[in-house]
Amino acid sequence: MVQDTRAARHKAVQLTFPPEISCDPLVCHLVRDFDLTFNILQAQITPRKEGYLTLELIGAEDNVRNAVRYLKDQGVKVTGMEQHVRRDDVLCMHCGACTALCPAGALRVDADSRLIVFAAERCTACGQCVRICPVRAMLLDVEQGTL
Ligand code: SF4
Ligand code: SF4
Structure with missing residues (x-):
């Protein structure tokens, strides 16, 4: 589906992945299951395998909210960014x-x-x-x- 990014919400979030899930392809679900697009603003994996990802999520308000809930349910710490x-x-x-x-x-x-x-x-x-x-x-x- 082609997304109208002019009408969509743009929300920046920082995701912190604990080591045990830092290699899981959770971000793929944001596109497939929540109809979001995203831009990667920053990405880092520490030597202790903890992952940090700052994303700009683009999509309908409800989809962004549901995607954030999904990530939290998977054990990802989600911090809102401006x-x-x-x-x-x-x-x-x-x-x-x-x-x-x-x-x-x-x-x-x-x-x-x-x-x-x-x-x-x-x-x-x-x-x-x-x-x-x-x-x-x-x-x-x-x-x-x-x-
Ligand atoms: S970032 Fe601001 S100035 Fe740049 S295109 Fe978007 S609304 Fe316009
Ligand atoms: S240099 Fe960049 S900011 Fe300035 S008018 Fe061109 S595109 Fe816009």
């Missing part, structure tokens, strides 16, 4: 590539200056501009938040 997107104004070369993608209207061309304006208060931190920006001027920060 995403924030900011722009490095020095790096931005005002190419405009990001403006067509932004579903929130947070990036637009100023009619007078022709420069790209970033309205952070409108940004939903979906990350689409972060992936498209050729000079990595759009930056995604992830910090601990609520589920």
Whole structure:
């Protein structure tokens, strides 16, 4: 099924896998059983085989909630994270590539200056501009938040 990522919820979570389940393919179930897509923001396995994975889950609100419950039932510690997107104004070369993608209207061309304006208060931190920006001027920060 093709997912409408503009309407979907974007929720960042940090997953902590105890050693005994750190190699289980639990994340595959998020796609197959809960109709979610995801982006891996960070991944790490410690020498003691404990796994840490920070994911951006994308999907319907109920599916995200049910997937989180599923992961907890499997013994995964799930911590809510908050995403924030900011722009490095020095790096931005005002190419405009990001403006067509932004579903929130947070990036637009100023009619007078022709420069790209970033309205952070409108940004939903979906990350689409972060992936498209050729000079990595759009930056995604992830910090601990609520589920
Ligand atoms: S794609 Fe990057 S460089 Fe181009 S206008 Fe957007 S933020 Fe600036
Ligand atoms: S992350 Fe980028 S594309 Fe997404 S809403 Fe914010 S400015 Fe727009």
